[in-house]
Amino acid sequence: MLDTKFAVALIGAGGMGKRWAGVLSDFPGVVLKTIMDTDRERVALIAGKYHATAAVDIANAAADPDIDIAVISLPHKFLAPAALELLSVGKHVLLEKPGARSTAELELAIRLAKEKNLRLMVGFNHRFHTSHQVAKKLVSEGKIGEPQFMRMVYGFGGRPGYEKEWRHNIDIAGGGELIDQGVHLIDLARWFLGDFAEACGFNEKAFWKSDVEDNAFALLRTKDGKVASLHASWSEWKPTYRLELYGTAGYIRIEGLGKKYGGTEKVFVGRRTETYGAGPEEVIDCDPNADNSLRDEFGEFLAAVREKREPSPGAHDGLAALKIVEEIYSHEKEKTDK
Template sequence: MVLKIGVVGFGKMGRIRKATLDARSDARVVALADPYADMSDQQGVSRHTDWEKLLEEDIDAVVISCTNELIPTVAVAALAKGIHVFCEKPPGRNPQDVHRIRDASLQHPELIVKFGFNHRYHESVEQARRLVSSQSLGKILWMRGVYGKAGGPEFDKNWRNEPSRSGGGILLDQGIHMIDLFHDFCGTFTEVKSFVTSQYWNIPVEDNAFALLRNDEGQVGVIHSSATQWRHTFRLEIFLEKGFLTLEGILSSTMSYGKETLIVARNTFDENGYPLPNPEEVISFFADDRSWEKEMTEFVTCALAGDAIKIGTVQQAVDAMETVFAIYGADKSWNQSGECEQSA
């Protein structure tokens, strides 16, 4: 069987998703919808300006790559028509949006719903996960993550900085990936402290968020999400009882985050069992980004076989969104949380 798929939203991500699906033999994109994008180069598929028309096509699944405010409406409508759903992150503008998708998915347990948290599929992350799961380095004590970019030309005019359309700023747009990785390694957090600011860009959403997170096991996460990181940076440090892991750089289409590497350091101890400083580091380099391919492999194969999603689940999306908004809400001087609730 070949899964027939429609793509709603044909900007950068929609094109990436279609190219990834076009390389498969068990899936075929048959319809596109976007009110603004030039789709004249896409032959052999039906093209629409209205996503509702696309959902009337004979399709088995839909990839939703549109702006945040439309995501829950399209997802809920697709599920009501018996169509499997793949959504980009973030899964809407606020927790209420993703709760709508969750509630609709519970009404249709036979359908697959998956969200685009592709960072879990990067090779550095997969290797780090295997090392942590092996317990060879002991238990995680704490983590520190920095994910930031410089904004770019006309960053302040981008729809991602319009609260009614996006729901939030850099933390919701990019930092949510780091939060999802924190959850991957340590589970969800129950205590949150934060500073959320708009320091440089003249925008009504945050351009920096700093947060301290702690879970019921006492593990602590420190995150900085920034749109004033003039040198693009992805770095995740995981400190354990017997060593540490550092994930530096992340492969992307622009390569602006540098080479993707994983540093593994195992502690050495003196004769009394005390850890010695600066353990030897072993560095691995990764040349290929197969995250998009792996992500779509799980979606397509689960939709065809009726198997459960393991990465990018509805609950993982709910957890990530709720942590983002817990960070917004923990800074009482930042009113973004209230604004987003009103826009729901």
């Protein structure tokens, strides 16, 4: 700790790392002390921009006694090993989703965090988008009655050479679109409907020629019969985000996720009429700045560190989402093995 501020190390300066650097650099009560990345030129540029120390080895952050917190934004293969190295020397850790390639990898980090009495969070920042916060509040207030089912679509079309990026390497990524964007949808579905007892799906290589699926379709069901239908895609040529949540008394529909996903976030609320139709929709415009979700996510994590409690979402939410990912991959493997 530096004076009265928490010192933070950012591990990874790629696309998400750059966003995290901007959020952490002016977050109240913290100092972005170190930025680590194996690309010397890239880390020098971003560390210089935010007046942080540049490092090319995670050991630099691990060995620094001033560092209290590490935010890890690396390809999936390296998330859990980095967490283990930093937890082992007493750092609280916020892991980018999905937290690991498998439940086995993430369980090791969860166990170590518990042994060391440290906070560990898997960063499902989509919970903190304004539209989802608004929807969650509406549900908790009973505005749509008891939630019954969800439909969700999330996707974009990639970019030239996308099939050569690490997300298409099964050893590095652990899977394809299901474990990438799909895991956000799984987490949101759990958040709104509760734990799922059953999961099945189809993973298709529809367009990109690579090791992994570019389209993932999933059906999830709770013990009490609430169902979520999810589609995550890397061949959605017009970037799309849509969430529909139906309850016994009405519905909520979210369209857009800021930036390339329509540039806006809107929540539409409809209520069931006496004739079992829907009345006029209420439209709520939300702040479309996606980086605000990272800010609020880190705010929850920092509060958990200060209050010595588990963050929400916690590492076990990451584990639950990964269990569903593994169940869907297993379901697909069973089909292909027949």
